[in-house]
Every structure is written in C-alpha cells, then in structure tokens.
Amino acid sequence: MKFLFIHQNFPGQFKHLAPALAAQGHDVVALTLRVKEPTTWQGVRVVPYAIKRGSGQALHPWLVDLDTKVTRAEACFHAARALRDRGFTPDVIIAHPGWGESLFLKDVFPEARIGLYCELYHPSEYPHTGFDPEFQPEITITEPLRLRMKNLNNHLSFAMGDAGLSPTRFQADTFPESFRDKITVCFDGIRTDLLVRNDAVKFALDDATTLTREDEIITFVNRNLEPYRGYHVFMRALPRLLKERPNARVLIVGGDEVSYGARPPKGKTWKQIYIDEVRGQIPDADWARVHFLGRIPYDRFMQLLQVSRVHVYLTYPFVLSWSLFETMSVEGAIVASATPPVEELITDGETGRLVDFFDGEALVDEVCDLLDDPEERARLGRNARAHVVENYDLAKVCLPGQLKWVRDLAAMPPSKMGSPCI
Known part of the structure; x- marks a missing residue:
C-alpha cells in the first residue's frame, strides 16, 4: 500500500x-x-x-x-x-x-x-x-x-x-x-529495552566532575523552562530544597524558548526571570550546586535519568512529556504534580508521589522524604518501570x-x- x-x-x-x-x-x-x-x-x-x-x-x-x-x-x-x-x-x-x-x-x-x-x-x-x-x-x-x-x-x-x-x-x-x-x-x-536502570552509570557534569548514583542528584527536565511545565513552582521551591539537602546537586535540563503558553516580557526569558526571583534567597555555596544544562544529547539525557535519585515533574493539565515515561522506564523515583494527565500515568504511593501543582512546600517535603528512604525509592521505581513496560512499551x-x-x-x-x- x-x-x-x-x-x-x-x-x-x-x-x-x-x-x-x-x-x-x-x-x-x-x-x-x-x-x-x-x-x-x-x-x-x-x-x-x-x-x-x-x-x-x-x-x-x-x-x-x-x-x-x-x-x-x-x-x-x-x-x-x-x-x-x-x-x-x-x-x-x-x-x-x-x-x-x-x-x-x-x-x-x-x-x-x-x-x-x-x-x-x-x-x-x-x-x-x-x-x-x-x-x-x-x-x-x-x-x-x-x-x-x-x-x-x-x-x-x-x-x-x-x-x-x-x-x-x-x-x-x-x-x-x-x-x-x-x-x-x-x-x-517507549524503548524500555534501552531505557533501563544502570547502577554503574556515570554522568560527566563538566571536565572536573563526574556524577554517579552515589551522589544525591535531583533532576528537573523540560523541553523549555516555562510556567506550563511548572518551572516557576520548582524554582520557588529551590531555596528551601537546597537548605534542607546540603549535599544535593540539582540538574535542570531545558531551553530558553517557549513551547507552550504565555511568552515572557520582551527581551526576557522565563528561565532568567525565576533565577532572578530566587537568587537572593540562595547563598553562593548553595547556588553552586544548581546546574542548568540547557538541551543535551539523548545519550547524556539517558545517563541523567539513570543517575537521578529523585526526579521532579510538573505540568499544567496538558500533553504529557515523554521524559516522564522515560524516567519511569529507568526506575526513577518521581515526585510529580497531581494534574489530570499525570494521574493517568502515576498512582500516588504506587508508581510515584503526587503533590498539588502549586504547593512548593509539599514538593520539598516529598523530595526530602524520598531522598532519605532508599527502599521506598527502589519500590516506587520498580513499580513505575513495571507499569511502563506493561502499558507503554514500544x-x-x-x-x-x-x-x-x-x-x-x-x-x-x-x-x-x-x-x-x-
């Protein structure tokens, strides 16, 4: 045909x-x-x-x-x-x-x-x-x-x-x-055969720093950093998150453009607007643990998901990102927004943790709770992968x-x- x-x-x-x-x-x-x-x-x-x-x-x-x-x-x-x-x-x-x-x-x-x-x-x-x-x-x-x-x-x-x-x-x-x-x-x-847990993974942060699963890594991924994907909520949660987790590194992936929703004021980007909003609340030593990676090649993206200890995903009621499915496939421990599209994929307490989209305090509480509980992270990750393999495998x-x-x-x-x- x-x-x-x-x-x-x-x-x-x-x-x-x-x-x-x-x-x-x-x-x-x-x-x-x-x-x-x-x-x-x-x-x-x-x-x-x-x-x-x-x-x-x-x-x-x-x-x-x-x-x-x-x-x-x-x-x-x-x-x-x-x-x-x-x-x-x-x-x-x-x-x-x-x-x-x-x-x-x-x-x-x-x-x-x-x-x-x-x-x-x-x-x-x-x-x-x-x-x-x-x-x-x-x-x-x-x-x-x-x-x-x-x-x-x-x-x-x-x-x-x-x-x-x-x-x-x-x-x-x-x-x-x-x-x-x-x-x-x-x-x-989803290529669940390719996107798997990898305990030996290494992620080269820069020429001097390579991260492994022994490091406390929190990840946040969008195509572009913008309110439709909860970037403003995540950034406003950063000051307390960094204070609560003095050894954590926060890795943020996403571009400076707009994929969905409102555009920022002329000459500005949402990324910089919310950096400027919270930067004064974060000491220099803590800010040095926040890494904006921009857009990265897919092989590095997989390594990022595999090295992550807790992954944060937020979205308006809108189209789901492939990155959420991919994180589940690598057995990621996820804290996500309790919005309708996410609730179709994640069951709170079974395949991830859900919080109100606007509740930055609850977001920090759930991330910290999972960071302190490796057994719970592993259980959620196993359940998440099993769900994706059963229902979303390519x-x-x-x-x-x-x-x-x-x-x-x-x-x-x-x-x-x-x-x-x-």
Whole structure:
C-alpha cells in the first residue's frame, strides 16, 4: 500500500510508525517543512514543501491562528498535487493536523482514508483554562469565543478524518463527543529495552566532575523552562530544597524558548526571570550546586535519568512529556504534580508521589522524604518501570497497537468529503 505522512516537523510522533510501515514493504512518503531537499530516512521518502507567503495579514486577532494554518495547508496542498502528478496516490494519509497542513488533502486525494493524530483540543472550561491564576488571573467573557475560533482547524479536520489516534486518554477526552468515538488511545511508545536502570552509570557534569548514583542528584527536565511545565513552582521551591539537602546537586535540563503558553516580557526569558526571583534567597555555596544544562544529547539525557535519585515533574493539565515515561522506564523515583494527565500515568504511593501543582512546600517535603528512604525509592521505581513496560512499551504494546490502527484505517471504505461539523 501507499502511505503519506504529514507532519511539519517529521517524523515527530511518527518516528516509529512510518519506518515500521516502510520495513513491511509499503511505499511510504512524508511531506514536511523540516528538510530543504528530498531525502530518504529509514525507508521513508521525505519530501519538503515551502511556505510562499506570509501569515497574519491585517486580521482580527482571533483569526491569526487560523490564517497561519490555512497558509500551511495551501502550501501542503500544492506539494500534494505535485506528488500526485508524479504518480504517487496514497491509499492512506496519516497526518498531524495541529498546524493545518492536512486541511486540503482530501481535495487532492479524495479516495484516500485519512487518520488524524489527535494531540489536543482546546476546551474553554477549567482546568484547561484558568488553571494558573498567576498567568490568567481571570477568564474574560470572550475567552470561550477565542478558543472556539482556535478550534476551527480541528473541526475542519474532523470533517475529513476517518479515524483518530491519541497518545493518552486525557488528550482523547479533550475532543468533542462527535469525534471522540473515532479516536483510538495508543501511546507513541517507549524503548524500555534501552531505557533501563544502570547502577554503574556515570554522568560527566563538566571536565572536573563526574556524577554517579552515589551522589544525591535531583533532576528537573523540560523541553523549555516555562510556567506550563511548572518551572516557576520548582524554582520557588529551590531555596528551601537546597537548605534542607546540603549535599544535593540539582540538574535542570531545558531551553530558553517557549513551547507552550504565555511568552515572557520582551527581551526576557522565563528561565532568567525565576533565577532572578530566587537568587537572593540562595547563598553562593548553595547556588553552586544548581546546574542548568540547557538541551543535551539523548545519550547524556539517558545517563541523567539513570543517575537521578529523585526526579521532579510538573505540568499544567496538558500533553504529557515523554521524559516522564522515560524516567519511569529507568526506575526513577518521581515526585510529580497531581494534574489530570499525570494521574493517568502515576498512582500516588504506587508508581510515584503526587503533590498539588502549586504547593512548593509539599514538593520539598516529598523530595526530602524520598531522598532519605532508599527502599521506598527502589519500590516506587520498580513499580513505575513495571507499569511502563506493561502499558507503554514500544515493541510489545504501542507499535503493534498503532499498526493495528493503520490496518483498520486502511480497511475502511473510502470516505467522501462532508460539510465541516462546526
């Protein structure tokens, strides 16, 4: 069969599924903005497309988001036509619709079955909005209207989608009931064979310092250091945490940009804003035990998780980070926020410890308690790994589930375009 993948940053969430289909002998092509020249990656022909016009031209602010998506959709439409004209007509299209690229693909390939990666819908009620009053002190009367417009892309995509795939139940349940029954919940998959406990691990902090599991290491990992992932809560807990644990080192991984949520004031970063907020409360000797590592290669990232004694993970009610699953896979002892997506993965007292997202004092209490209790850390870590192996292992659970989803999608009769279910 012929498969077409659509992802602006391919492979993204399709990094296992697309090569698996190619390995089965299928003709697999991907359209993406990520590359500039055609290439082949793990049996997948990767074809670039380019955006040829600007976005956000003199529009109502609520339409700027849709405008950027239609702009990408138009570019992807022309790239898809070029593929068709060169003789490639997919039986199945698998698309991440979040950036709009897939909006017009049914116009090019009307007989193709379309599967959508349903990452997130944007509900207007708490806790999806108004969760953190520091950054959204009140919900304006127009906020539900703005979010309804932001979801236009989702609704336009629903009209073309034959089936959906969501990595967690929390994410699937954000979608309207009119489409939810088409969504299969199947996580992206964790390499539990690779991500294992390693008692002999060494982590080179710098040229002079190498850390092992004998060291008291506390870790905090985000793609970018920002409030959506609880960076402000963690930083505000640091003064007491460092005082309580005079031998601990705190290793923080993450970039200076914004992945989600509000942007910092112009010219500033969330990272530096919260360093500045707490720095005066932390003596120089304690601050020397805080290490900002930026973004690190994956082999060092695995070593970091393996050397960690307690890992802290905080998030708004939002998409879960792969790093949480990966920490569980290496038998990490985790203190995490008791927010809906985390509670789907971690059971308090069984596979980790949960605290209120905003309660920095409770966070410190739980971290210190685990640091003092190696038997409890080991028990939680074993349970965490067992849970991930049973439910989220790539080879035994997730990839077979995704391939079944694809087979079921391919077996569906070709659908015709309907009117958007707005």
